[in-house]
Amino acid sequence: YMMPLCKMIDIALEKDLIHKNPFREYEITMQEKDRGYLLKEEIEQLLSCTFKSKTRELVRDLFVFSCFTGLSYIDIKQLKKNQIQTFFDGNRWILSRRQKTSNPSNVRILPIAQKIIDKYESISKNDFVFPVPSNASCNLHLREICLKAGINKTQPLSFHWARHTFGTLFLTEGVPLESVSKMMGHKNLKTTQIYAKITNEKISKDMEKIACKFNDFGERLVASL
Numbered sequence: 001y002m003m004p005l006c007k008m009i010d011i012a013l014e015k016d017l018i019h020k021n022p023f024r025e026y027e028i029t030m031q032e033k034d035r036g037y038l039l040k041e042e043i044e045q046l047l048s049c050t051f052k053s054k055t056r057e058l059v060r061d062l063f064v065f066s067c068f069t070g071l072s073y074i075d076i077k078q079l080k081k082n083q084i085q086t087f088f089d090g091n092r093w094i095l096s097r098r099q100k101t102s103n104p105s106n107v108r109i110l111p112i113a114q115k116i117i118d119k120y121e122s123i124s125k126n127d128f129v130f131p132v133p134s135n136a137s138c139n140l141h142l143r144e145i146c147l148k149a150g151i152n153k154t155q156p157l158s159f160h161w162a163r164h165t166f167g168t169l170f171l172t173e174g175v176p177l178e179s180v181s182k183m184m185g186h187k188n189l190k191t192t193q194i195y196a197k198i199t200n201e202k203i204s205k206d207m208e209k210i211a212c213k214f215n216d217f218g219e220r221l222v223a224s225l
Helices: 002-014 040-047 054-067 073-077 111-119 135-149 161-172 177-184 189-193 200-213 215-224
Strands: 084-086 092-097 104-108
Touching: 040 054, 040 135, 054 073, 054 111, 054 135, 054 161, 073 135, 104 177, 161 177, 177 189, 200 215
Parallel strands: none
Antiparallel strands: 084 092, 092 104
């Protein structure tokens, strides 16, 4: 709440409306926002659900697509077929710019994302890849989808959780921070570091690597005891 007030003080100083900043020694501490995300097991729970409503199934698919591409709601809504191209490595990529920042965001299309693209190819219009409901509608459907999938979270699920899931999941799986940052279209690594959560799964994988490396050494130590 203090940020807008401090901004007004700065403007007043620039225009000589005041001559001293009353908040000069006041330090604003930013509380880190808890960014919700899903685990791999929870994504599987979403995919295992069946729906009578085609719209609800579409919303689930769009959410999962975002989990594996990192695209935000608006970037998926604006995604056109000509932005999907075969890249230098022979694989299909999404080559786009983020609607929010205009930063380039290039990400390879994994099999699950390609399957979702293919699923809606025949019903998409005007060269858009997907028929996308409103953001508010998506969020309402996602809460019902979450209940059906048996996913219990302390905060209501929203579409933007999918982008957070992408960042957290790919970093947990060992994709370098720099690569994730480029795929997500971030301006700097500091933004991407928000997603570098130390999950129990990540700790387990790291300890498994250490266990393998120290296997022979550990056996020799045990033998000497």
